[in-house]
Amino acid sequence: MGVSKNKPTNSLSADWYTDDKFLKKEINQIFLKSWLLIGPEAQISNPGDCLFQSIVDQPIVCVRQEDNSIKTFFNICRHRAGSFENKKSKNNYLVCKYHGWTYSINGQLKSPRGFNKSEITSEDLCLKYINTKIWKGLIFINFCDKPTSFGTTFNDVGRVLAPYKLENFVFEKKVSYRIKSNWKVYLDNFLEGLHIPIVHPRLNDVMDYRSYNTKLYKNFSVQSGKLDESKSPYAQSSNNVAYYFTIYPNILFNIAPGRFQTNIIEPLDVKECVVHFDYFFDSVCEKEILRDINFSDEIQKEDILICEGVQKNLSSIGFEKGIISDKYEIGVKHFQDYIRKSTS
């Protein structure tokens, strides 16, 4: 009699990465209900400063208020769905680019051009508000009217992050990459280090693969790997370790000595996503910043090639579903379990 083996876990089947109905579910049941990272608050430092953005097809604008808080609105005029531009004047206003309706920066309708004030009730036509939270210098939003408490996930993330003093890092640069793959292909790839020796020769040279470790938490996971101090592209430190946080659904924190980088993975359609990188640095010099950004760009391009190739193959009739290593791919399994549970 043969010895029965534990069967490895099945990965999500290929249609999760190719069929639009899954993306629709993910948008409605995950993205529109989760706290989403928008970017560093340092981009809008003065009252009236606006950050216009779109995330999962929702046009938004984050506006710095007179009291220094940040409010977020849909970037959609209540007249007939025009968009705003930020008019800087003595008082700051949001002015619609279509027929010129004017709103104050707290979202109140000020001047409904083409209408008598007696015709409309301005209070009913103020800008639609989106829940906003600032945490460690980062802007997060949640499209739900009654969102889950921010602390449910981020208190735990904060506890694990506490030794890294993110508040000391200064925002330096934003870079975006458009990738022809489903957003989960990118996440699956990020969530394991098994591919590092094969796909990333230079990273493999810098990181001791045997030290690679994954810890799982509710709604996030943390991978870490020891850096070889003689070859590391990062600042020198007594703790030469790189940490890779994945906060579900789509936020990555990459931490290495002297630097902190956030990634936002945004689905564009079922076979395409965009990844936004924001770089923050401690006190390193220009040359070190450039070296870090170039190294990161090299790894990113290697990952993009793999992800785009995998996406093509997932669309083939030659592949149905894969398997996940219980030893080296537990981060992938944890993420895919979260996706299944959140959309069921």
Ligand code: FES
């Ligand atoms: S749509 Fe904004 S003023 Fe008409």
Ligand SMILES: [Fe+2]
């Ligand atoms: Fe990679």
